[in-house]
Amino acid sequence: MSISFEPLHPVFAAEVRGLDIRQKLDAASAAVVEDAMNRYAVLVFRDQPIDEAQQMAFTRWFGPLDRGFSKVAQRKTRFEDPTMADISNVDLEGRIVSRFDRKLASHFANQLWHSDSSFQPEAAKFSILSSHAVPSRGGETEFADMRAAYDALPEDIKAEIDGLEVEHWALHSRFFLGDTDYSEAQINAIPAVRWPVVRVHPGSKRKTLFIGAHARELVGMPLPEGRVMLLDLLEHSTQAEFVYRHHWRVGDVVMWDNRCTLHRGRRYDLSERRELRRSTTIEAEAPRERVA
Ligand code: OGA
Ligand code: MN
Numbered sequence: 001m002s003i004s005f006e007p008l009h010p011v012f013a014a015e016v017r018g019l020d021i022r023q024k025l026d027a028a029s030a031a032v033v034e035d036a037m038n039r040y041a042v043l044v045f046r047d048q049p050i051d052e053a054q055q056m057a058f059t060r061w062f063g064p065l066d067r068g069f070s071k072v073a074q075r076k077t078r079f080e081d082p083t084m085a086d087i088s089n090v091d092l093e094g095r096i097v098s099r100f101d102r103k104l105a106s107h108f109a110n111q112l113w114h115s116d117s118s119f120q121p122e123a124a125k126f127s128i129l130s131s132h133a134v135p136s137r138g139g140e141t142e143f144a145d146m147r148a149a150y151d152a153l154p155e156d157i158k159a160e161i162d163g164l165e166v167e168h169w170a171l172h173s174r175f176f177l178g179d180t181d182y183s184e185a186q187i188n189a190i191p192a193v194r195w196p197v198v199r200v201h202p203g204s205k206r207k208t209l210f211i212g213a214h215a216r217e218l219v220g221m222p223l224p225e226g227r228v229m230l231l232d233l234l235e236h237s238t239q240a241e242f243v244y245r246h247h248w249r250v251g252d253v254v255m256w257d258n259r260c261t262l263h264r265g266r267r268y269d270l271s272e273r274r275e276l277r278r279s280t281t282i283e284a285e286a287p288r289e290r291v292a
Contacts, residue, residue, distance in 0.1 A: 002018055003016065003017070003018045003019045003029065003032050003033075004016075004017045004018055005017070005036055005040065005043075007040070008042075008044065008244055009145075009244040010241070011145050011148040011241070011242065012040050012041045012042055012143075012145040012147075012148065012244065012261075013040055013041070013042040013043075013044070013143060013145075013244040014036065014039075014040040014042075014043060014044070015043075015044045015045075015046060016033075016036070016043050016044065016045050019032075019033070019045070020048065021045055021048055021050065021054070021058045021253060022048055022049075022050050022051075022054045022058075024057065025057075025058060025061055030061040030062070033061075033062075034062065034203070037126065037203065037255070037257050038201070038203035038204045038257075039204070041143075041145060041147070041256060041257045041260050041261050042143045042244060042246075042254065042255070042256045042257075042261060043254070043255050043256075044246065044252065044253075044254050045252065045253040045254070045255075046249070046251070046252055047249075047251050047252075048251055048252075048253050049132075049250070049251040050130050050253055052079055052080060052081065052084060052277070053080075055084070055128060055130055055253075055277065055279055056081050056084065056279060058128065059126075059128050059279040059280075059281060060281075062125060062126045062281045063125045063126070063281030063282055063283060063284055064281060064282050064284060065081075065083040065279065065280070065281060065282075066083060066116070066117055066122070066124050066125075066280035066281060066282045067082070067083055068083075068085070068116060068117040068120070068124070068280060069085075069106065069117070069170060070082065070083070070085075075103075076092060077092075078092055078094070079277070081279075083279065083280070084277055084278070084279055085277070085278040085279075085280070086277065087107075087110065087129065087265075087275075087276040087277065087278050088132075088133075088273075088274060088275040088276060089103075089104065089107060089270055089273065089274050089275075090273060090275060091103070096270075096271065096272075096273055099270050102179075104270070105174060105177065105179040107265070108177055108179075109173045109174055109177060109179070109213065110264065110265045111264055111265045111266065111267060112173050112176070112177075112212075112213035112264055113144065113212050113213060113234060113238055113262040113263070113264045114173065114212040114213040114214060114262060114263065114264065115210065115212045115214070115258040115259070115261070115262055115263075116258045116278075116280055117258065117280065117282070118168045118195070118210065118212060118214045118215070118258065119168045119169055119170035119172075119190055119192070119193060119214040120170070120190055120193060121193050121288040121289070121290055122282040122283070123258070123259060123282060123283045123288075124258040124259075124280050124281070124282055124283075125257065125258065125259065125280075125281045125282055125283040126255050126256065126257055126258070126280065126281050127255065127256055127258055127278055127279070127280045128253060128254075128255045128278065128279050128280070129141070129253070129254050129255070129276050129277070129278045130252070130253045130276065130277050130278075131248045131249065131250055131251065131252040131253070131254075131275075131276050132250060132275040132276065132277065133250065133273040133274060133275040134248040134249065134250055134274060135268040135269055135272035135273070135274050136269075136272060137268065137269070138266055138267055138268030138269065139248065139265065139266060139267075139268035139272075139274050140245050140246055140247050140248065140265075140266045141245075141246045141248070141254065141263055141264070141265050141266070142238075142243050142244070142245045142246070142263060142264050142266065143243065143244045143245075143246070143256055143261050143262070143263045144237050144238045144242050144243050144261060144262045144263070145242045145243075145244075145260070145261060146208045146209045146210070146211075146237055146242075146260050146261055146262060147201065147204070147206040147207065147208045147260050148241075148242050149209055149236060149237035149238075149239075149242045150198065150206075150207045150208055150209045151206075151207075152236075152241075152242075153236065158198075161197045161198055161209075161233070162198060163196075164196070164197045164198075164218055164219070164220075164221075165194045165195065165196055165197065165218070165219040165220075166194070166195055166196075166197045166210065166211060166215045166217070166218055166219065166230070167192045167193070167194050167215070167216055167217045167218075167219060167291055168192060168193055168194075168195060168212075168214040168215050168216065169190075169192040169193075169214060169216045170189075170190040170192075170214065171186075171187060172213065172214050172215070172216040173213035173214060176213070191290045191291060192216070192290070192291040193288050193289070193290055193291060194219060194288065194289055194291055195210050195288065196210065197209060197210060197211065197218070197233075198210070199259065201257075201259055201260045202259075202283070203257075204260070206260070208259065208260040209233060209237055210259070211230055211233050211234055211237070211262070212234070212262045215230050218230065234262075237262065238262070245266075248276075258280075259283065
């Protein structure tokens with residue numbers, strides 16, 4: 001059976017047909033997926049209920065595994081692999097948690113536009129999210145194409161941001177949300193890191209904006225000026241024409257490229273169960289400069 005791609009949006013995102021990612025992949029199929037990611041940046045697989053081992057095996061085709069935020073908050077999870085992130089509103093026993101549970105802080109941080117692990121020197125590459133329980137309404141995930149957003153910027157803004165650097169910090173979005181109860185050690189666990197605001201995607205060679213909820217300042221610019229500019233760029237980039245909204249069904253698997261998209265979860269009724277599992281890879285390239 002041959003693999004095909006059904007576009008889901010005018011500028012990016014496609015549904016994949018003819019590939020069962022629960023089966024052991026071969027190098028040729030993995031290369032087809034990687035090529036499609038360079039083009040579409042978001043791929044959707046429908047009706048593929050996947051277990052943990054299958055998801056990890058699929059993920060490993062696309063790079064070393066990412067530990068991300070677990071370096072700040074080492075939490076027990078329900079999973080065997082410590083790099084599998086529990087994107088849910090349930091506890092270790094599978095019970096829906098109280099809306100005041102600390103666990104939900106990361107849930108709400110996920111509802112701000114972001115790129116996974118953009119706060120660390122090893123850039124996150126692909127995230128793979130599988131769906132195991134979905135609420136009756138809300139709880140969608142939205143994706144924004146940061147290549148198309150960059151292309152559509154006015155020339156004077158392109159010139160203004162050319163060569164600018166942006167600092168990303170792991171706890172910036174947490175502090176923004178009022179989630180500030182972290183020890184010194186946790187605060188220092190992941191030093192901020194500097195990225196060019198405009199990056200060239202290694203796979204597609206397209207220019208892309210690297211911003212989002214972890215971006216806390218533009219280097220060399222007064223803090224308020226930089227933050228307003230970051231908000232402006234975010235507002236531009238997340239206009240409807242650049243956004244694909246995924247309505248989850250149980251058994252969906254969605255993968256996205258963190259280097260050229262932003263994503264966010266949408267609100268839903270927290271008394272309903274929502275369970276997703278995320279595995280993420282990093283780009284294997286030279287680490288970035290860290291900032292004290
Ligand atoms: C994630 C994430 C958003 C959502 O898994 O990295 O941001 O909709 N998820 O749960
Ligand atoms: Mn995320």
